[in-house]
Amino acid sequence: MLPFLALLMLYHTWPVIFGTYLAFTKYNIISPPEFVGLDNFRELIKDQQFWSGVVNSLKYLLVVPFIQLLSIGVAMLVNRPLKGIGFFRTAYYVPVVTSFAVVGLIWTWMYQQSGPVNFVLMHLGLMQRDSSLLNNPGSALYAVMFVTLWKGIGYYMVLYLAGLQSIGRELEEAAVIDGATRWQVFVNITLPGLRPTILVCSLMSTISAVKVFEEIFVMTQGGPVGSTYTALFFNYAKAFQDFRYGYAAAAGIVVAVISLVFGLINFKMTRGGRVDG
Template sequence: MTIPTRRESRREQHKKGSSGAKVTLRNTLIAYAFMLPFLILLVVYHTWPVFFGTYLAFTEYNVITPPKWVGVDNFRELAQDEQFWSGLRNSLKYILVVPVIQGLSIAVAMLVNRPMKGIGFFRTAYYVPVVTSFAVVGLIWTWMYQQEGPVNFVLQALGLMDEPKSLLNNPVTALYAVMFVTLWKGIGYYMVLYLAGLQTIAPELEEAAVIDGATRLQVFWNITLPGLRPTILVCSLLSTISAIKVFEEIYVMTSGGPAGSTYTALFYTFSRAFVDFKFGQAAAAGLVIAIISIFFGLINFRITRGGKADA
């Protein structure tokens, strides 16, 4: 004989619901209490500078006197400033690094993803440039690019150069020389991200494709690459934004020279702010760079189909 369970009254159900709601509210408050220090830092060092910088873009400001509202005058000056357009062209040219660095990073990630002896050493070796200070990297490569440096020796040995010349002092080659350093330093960083992406792809899919007679190229194109699409979106976004706002490499290696051939948009912003003390015009240039970065970000989303993996 079964004993019927007592049916809860509405008052008891209400008490249970109230206690559950109190527990949920308490847990939520505790979670926000733990996040509060980070949220404060986020507002102080990220959110507030974004809004204040946007406001400064429409003002005349030199730190000494209070900001003076000038409307769109700063943007008019930018439109007539050939130095800004030259820097912007070089920044957009720098985007050529993005597809090269992504392709090489995927290739290296697939190479070090294989189980082989000493693979840990190779992974570390590829990542060492990432954790090396760019001040050190810039000085080393500046020496290597000199007229008597090893880069000239190798190019002459391969028959690619007739006589030694400093690549950083040549307006034709300076920007591409700096771009190569960015490429060399960044491969290890994106390799780690792609390596993580490769390990999320089920090996059974590739094994089944091989059993069905697919070649390695077909497996890569139809299984590996679609499976890496979320990682490709993240890496392409990061590298595109980094290319548009390139500054550290230029500052350390060329300071915008020779003859302005490596002068970029962000270097222009730095010069206007901390050399000429025209913070309003610098903020306007920074706002233009941010809009361009958003535009190329949308292009990346379109190309990678929003980062949705097929595998």
Template structure:
């Protein structure tokens, strides 16, 4: 009873801010609700309207495209974690520096990067100098580059978070295993592929799952930087839910789209478990 008493404050908050919204949101998906009138049961009508809405499919396609950032951010985070896992003088400063973007508000990050992506901004100057851009134009105003530009900001901001998780995973690996492999004649790449990477499999599962769900649910980046434009090129499925709820006051339709997002997230979670065999390390 003492243990449950300590858990009670958290459990109450969990029910109020998580469990009840999930239950009520699922109920609203089968109702016509505009926050003024009482919910009116409409069955599957919201889902039928949802699947007939091209804007929903456009947002879903962009959200699925956003998943392409997941393998990139995982590879880069592992490399950075390997880099800062060395006992060098001042390494704590570099670990902190990589983590600073994580704790920075996305409102600030979005405004800074929006300015950097402007025409004649610093990003354009670098791309023009490298010969990667021929015409000086804003990356966020070009439908061909807007989504990639926003994805890069997500990559830049998220590296530090996953770096910390991978760093914890690296420091949990027994040094004796790597030392024994080196004594047996294994090279550094062989140690990484045969010992380090398999030992990181549970961490890779967690990080891949978290980043996949975050990619599907991308919202803050879109709101702050593009508002779904230009020409809907960055319009995400969660931004669709937000627009239907708080602009059109179609809360039932918004809840229905959120259920689709939840189902897709669960499916990708299952795929992650399958690919990493539940995060288990080979014997």
């Protein structure tokens, strides 16, 4: 285990420790860190740009229930013993293994004013004027959310598929023999059996939503007019654009605490993943 533990210390534990230390310093990578105590956190409390980013990150949590429900639905579809089902499982998973740089560029093109998304929305009467969804402050964040939803379904589908296959088939068959409908089987057998998986998936999805960055960096850079400026993008901008590493580290700690709080709420809502007897 020593090689793994060494890599874990080098790339995970040490950055966390050093980043926590930097949060209490003024550091611009040129001069040595200067200890400033809680000054960075006091400044964060008054920083409207940071709190605007936190609000956008919390809005991103709207994607969590949709991605979980759709993932469960897709997992149930591909859990059937049909001929060629392996092809569909692979097809749903392809977006997961595709680089987000590629995914972001493709969807940015699709969202363009002359792109296919606008064409479909205009012909369905859902859009009154031809404009890019990513250039509209009212729709940009939700357009990026949809990309996260599209890309993430396959990942959680695999986890839910594993959870479905761990549920004894004889339980469902016995319920059907007793006269239970498909909906009753799902509510009383499938859903309780999936509860531990739902806990893990919803927890991971919640933390990922609060810490969203790749999508914003590739597709919008926080625009337009700051409508997609998230908390983690604030960290990136302060560290690698303004070179205020101590201030960025302090913001990172606050984001981590927010993620922990929502993770605990998520854990509480799913009752710790216990399956009722």
